[in-house]
Amino acid sequence: EGRAQGVDWMYRYPVPYRASGSASPLFYSYDVGLMHVLCIPGTYAPTGLDSPQYQFVLEDLQRLNRSDTPWLVVQFHTPWYNSNEVHYQEALTMQTDLEDLFYEYGVDLIFNGHLHSYERSYNVYQNEPDACGPMHIVIGDAGNYEGPALPWRDQPSWSAFRESAFGAGVLTVHNATHADWEWQRVACVEEYGTSVFGLKQYTWNGAGAANGPNCSTSGDNSAQRYVTVDAVTIVRDVIACGSRAKGSGTGLPKTGTAAAPLAEAPLPATPVNGAVTPGRRLGESGRDADSRKASAAAHVSTAFGRVASSLNTASTATAAPTGSITSSFVRPPGVRPLQREEMRKHLVEWRKQGARRLDGMHNGFSHDKRRLAEADADEIEQVHLGFKASGDVIVTFLTQASGTPSRVKWGIEGQKLSNVATGEVSTYTTLICPTNDDLHVPPMGEQPLDMARLASIVNTSSVLPSSSMSYKKIDQVSDAWGALEKGCVAYKNPFGYYQSPYVHTVVLPGLQPRTRYTYQPEGSTREFTFVTPAAGGQSDPAKPFKLGVWADVGITNVSLASMKQVKSFDPELVILVGDYSYADGWSPKWDIFGDMSEPLMSSVGTLGVVGNHEAAEGRYNNIDFKERYPVPYRSSGSE
Numbered sequence: 001e002g003r004a005q006g007v008d009w010m011y012r013y014p015v016p017y018r019a020s021g022s023a024s025p026l027f028y029s030y031d032v033g034l035m036h037v038l039c040i041p042g043t044y045a046p047t048g049l050d051s052p053q054y055q056f057v058l059e060d061l062q063r064l065n066r067s068d069t070p071w072l073v074v075q076f077h078t079p080w081y082n083s084n085e086v087h088y089q090e091a092l093t094m095q096t097d098l099e100d101l102f103y104e105y106g107v108d109l110i111f112n113g114h115l116h117s118y119e120r121s122y123n124v125y126q127n128e129p130d131a132c133g134p135m136h137i138v139i140g141d142a143g144n145y146e147g148p149a150l151p152w153r154d155q156p157s158w159s160a161f162r163e164s165a166f167g168a169g170v171l172t173v174h175n176a177t178h179a180d181w182e183w184q185r186v187a188c189v190e191e192y193g194t195s196v197f198g199l200k201q202y203t204w205n206g207a208g209a210a211n212g213p214n215c216s217t218s219g220d221n222s223a224q225r226y227v228t229v230d231a232v233t234i235v236r237d238v239i240a241c242g243s244r245a246k247g248s249g250t251g252l253p254k255t256g257t258a259a260a261p262l263a264e265a266p267l268p269a270t271p272v273n274g275a276v277t278p279g280r281r282l283g284e285s286g287r288d289a290d291s292r293k294a295s296a297a298a299h300v301s302t303a304f305g306r307v308a309s310s311l312n313t314a315s316t317a318t319a320a321p322t323g324s325i326t327s328s329f330v331r332p333p334g335v336r337p338l339q340r341e342e343m344r345k346h347l348v349e350w351r352k353q354g355a356r357r358l359d360g361m362h363n364g365f366s367h368d369k370r371r372l373a374e375a376d377a378d379e380i381e382q383v384h385l386g387f388k389a390s391g392d393v394i395v396t397f398l399t400q401a402s403g404t405p406s407r408v409k410w411g412i413e414g415q416k417l418s419n420v421a422t423g424e425v426s427t428y429t430t431l432i433c434p435t436n437d438d439l440h441v442p443p444m445g446e447q448p449l450d451m452a453r454l455a456s457i458v459n460t461s462s463v464l465p466s467s468s469m470s471y472k473k474i475d476q477v478s479d480a481w482g483a484l485e486k487g488c489v490a491y492k493n494p495f496g497y498y499q500s501p502y503v504h505t506v507v508l509p510g511l512q513p514r515t516r517y518t519y520q521p522e523g524s525t526r527e528f529t530f531v532t533p534a535a536g537g538q539s540d541p542a543k544p545f546k547l548g549v550w551a552d553v554g555i556t557n558v559s560l561a562s563m564k565q566v567k568s569f570d571p572e573l574v575i576l577v578g579d580y581s582y583a584d585g586w587s588p589k590w591d592i593f594g595d596m597s598e599p600l601m602s603s604v605g606t607l608g609v610v611g612n613h614e615a616a617e618g619r620y621n622n623i624d625f626k627e628r629y630p631v632p633y634r635s636s637g638s639e
Contacts, residue, residue: 013580016389021056033069033538034069036536039076042078043090044611071108075112084117103134113551114552119159119162121135131237132243140551140577145556147444166186167184174544180234183229186565378526384598385603395408398500407521409519434481435585575606578608584613
């Protein structure tokens with residue numbers, strides 16, 4: 001029972017919270033180039049003076065060293081300054097708690113998502129233009145299925161630019177006082193009707209459509225066309241605004257150390273009496289490859305159930321009904337455990353199916369076919385980069401079968417991959433909770449939830465006797481949604497749980513800043529490259545630092561266009577200001593998002609925060625138990 005914030009996110013996308021002195025991956029900070037980036041959950045955790053979030057923010061600001069990192073950038077999901085009717089004043093309590101503190105310490109920029117439109121403020125404080133206040137940029141317009149946010153309210157004096165279209169942005173930091181910000185539109189949408197639920201429906205009008213270039217909506221002040229950008233030069237005036245010079249603390253550690261905690265996600269906890277912390281601990285010695293392979297032989301792979309379901313082959317689940325549902329107590333056939341090589345064969349076809357499904361979701365907005373062809377034969381998937389500490393990059397990749405080593409070969413580009421790093425593997429379980437009504441008929445660019453598949457999960461009458469407490473009978477596929485309990489499959493339903501793929505997390509230690517590296521997860525047929533970002537305090541006038549920014553992404557055609565746009569900025573670092581996959585409790589969508597975003601996120605590191613679609617979606621099994629009562633799961637060979 002209860003909900004837990006971002007469990008899918010915490011397992012899949014590690015963040016450097018330990019290195020910044022945080023006890024939770026929900027709030028942390030990171031020094032890069034001339035920027036100190038503070039990342040917090042905002043409205044999705046308490047913000048009062050006695051809250052852990054407020055205390056971390058205060059302590060982090062007190063540590064700030066403005067000589068090394070003069071630019072102070074904050075990201076959290078729900079905006080304070082938003083002149084749209086949607087989500088208007090939703091973060092008022094948080095604003096009351098934290099705005100004075102941010103003003104006192106001279107925050108330069110605040111990035112938000114949540115609102116599915118773009119808006120940039122002037123420098124503002126307490127709802128009035130103020131040259132010493134932060135500039136607020138709302139950029140929750142990367143393309144998720146909910147469509148654009150409308151209508152606009154009357155434009156207030158602090159609002160500089162706003163538009164109900166989709167895009168992404170890039171911040172270019174030149175030196176300690178000057179930076180350029182620009183937002184580029186990547187897609188226009190147009191309302192074409194309403195769904196049976198009364199929700200507005202939108203279609204994507206790209207540059208090739210007859211009315212694609214016309215992207216203006218009522219309330220915009222931009223007289224937009226498809227290729228226009230919002231551009232502004234930002235000047236830090238430390239003479240007029242002394243708060244922008246405040247910060248003479250020690251700053252964050254420059255590099256990671258062997259003694260530093262390695263665990264970066266998820267669910268931190270302190271070992272008790274030698275017990276192993278529940279949650280991934282990257283510093284632990286894991287089982288060797290032989291024992292992993294041996295355990296795979298005894299593992300009934302939940303992943304195979306997912307593969308079989310995708311291929312409509314026999315598995316432990318009854319075939320999905322198409323209309324009416326009959327009840328007959330028949331024990332499902334057993335599935336023998338799959339060896340790693342067998343799983344690899346199934347993956348080839350499953351991933352092809354997945355690629356076709358994803359292309360269908362994008363209405364013909366096709367993926368890079370060469371990349372898909374390479375990935376089809378690869379047991380490694382959803383590769384992406386994060387950070388442990390300055391100089392330490394985290395490689396995360398997923399596999400469907402156990403037994404794959406958590407190892408990565410790496411080296412400077414052009415040289416032999418002579419370095420080998422070993423990490424840890426984990427898997428997690430969530431109760432299936434499709435929490436968003438829009439999953440029925442997504443307003444924009446995504447296939448509806450597979451109600452037949454949901455019905456096959458909810459309806460247990462074909463596999464259990466009526467005397468069982470887990471018995472539930474529904475007569476029509478359309479009844480499946482109404483049969484959910486508080487938005488979730490019943491906890492006692494044995495088929496109501498999503499089991500994640502195996503999540504491998506490996507730290508590449510001691511990397512040099514602004515250096516191009518090549519890496520290859522063991523078992524992968526592909527090599528990946530990335531450039532490490534500038535170290536904290538590092539600056540080169542001939543090479544300005546670029547930060548890519550996007551939020552509220554999803555898995556639509558517009559999402560894919562925005563991903564390509566962010567990649568085209570060639571940023572050294574990307575921040576994703578909440579709302580990644582829009583899985584909304586239907587966790588397999590996280591896997592589609594991971595595949596879609598791999599070209600960007602495997603080539604540049606991301607710092608992200610949770611949004612409402614992470615914080616409120618799904619339920620997590622026994623989170624209080626796992627946080628409070630450590631058990632020796634690693635020593636018994638569990639993942």
